Amino acid sequence: MTHTDVAGAKAKVLVIAGSTRPTRICREVTEWVIAHLPSAPGLDLELVDLRDWHLPFDEATIPALGQYQHDHTRAWSAKVGGAAGFIFVTPQYNWGYPAALKNALDHLYREWTGKPAMIVSYGFQGGEKAAGQLRQVLDGLRMRTAATMPALTLPVEMRTEGAGVEAALLSFAAAVPSLEAAFAEFQNLFEAAT
Numbered sequence: 001m002t003h004t005d006v007a008g009a010k011a012k013v014l015v016i017a018g019s020t021r022p023t024r025i026c027r028e029v030t031e032w033v034i035a036h037l038p039s040a041p042g043l044d045l046e047l048v049d050l051r052d053w054h055l056p057f058d059e060a061t062i063p064a065l066g067q068y069q070h071d072h073t074r075a076w077s078a079k080v081g082g083a084a085g086f087i088f089v090t091p092q093y094n095w096g097y098p099a100a101l102k103n104a105l106d107h108l109y110r111e112w113t114g115k116p117a118m119i120v121s122y123g124f125q126g127g128e129k130a131a132g133q134l135r136q137v138l139d140g141l142r143m144r145t146a147a148t149m150p151a152l153t154l155p156v157e158m159r160t161e162g163a164g165v166e167a168a169l170l171s172f173a174a175a176v177p178s179l180e181a182a183f184a185e186f187q188n189l190f191e192a193a194t
Contacts, residue, residue: 010044011084011190018090018101020051025165029152030089033120033171036176038135045087048079050100055107063109076094076104077111085116085190086143092123092130105137112141117191118182119149122168124159126151144182144192146185150178 015034019026027049034045054072061067069076070188080086090097105112121127131149138145155171156162 006088010042012082013043013045013085013087014048014080014083014188015087015089016047016101017047017049018088018104019098020100021098024091025093025168026089027182028121028165028169029120029172031093032172032178032190034085035088036172036179037164038180040183040187043085043187046083050104053104057103059107065111067109073107073170076107080108080111083115084110085101085118085186087118087120087186088128088138089122090127091127092121092127095129097121097130101134102137104192105141109141112143113136115143117143117145118186119145120148120152120182122152122154122172122180124154124156126153129135144189146182146189147186148173148178148182150182 015030016144017026017030030047030049032048037045053076055076058068058070058074059073066077067075090101119131119134119138121131121134123130128151130147135145135149151174152175154165154168155163157167
């Protein structure tokens, strides 16, 4: 099964690392997710780290109008608008998802609408609450989100013994079947659109 446009190019999928905190492990978790997704010959996965995007609250009009005044918003619009789908990797902070991810979503509207999405959360309790909140926002953007939302549980040793990110990545092995199921659903959302 491939997902290509009429010219035969692969469909661009942005895998968005949704945290910008200095002490985050989001980039490493996002890289782990990409490495453990099944092969998808028709998809071109690109890691997008929100830490690399300066998105202040400074647009004068509502995003639904698409009348962006600032270069950083126009660049974000081009990046998101050029993608066919999205995989969001988000930590759970205080039972929610990061403000930086909400801000990145709220900067735009039409660029997200109608596109397939998948959510992967992580945290000491897996991140289901953050994933649920994020799904509501994606529904509001009229995105088509995979029903399965893998929740990667961080090992307690990270909190109690100072274990590093390597301990977390090793502990995620049990979540691979859920990740594979979600990715299959995500791919089916592309098929449903054609």
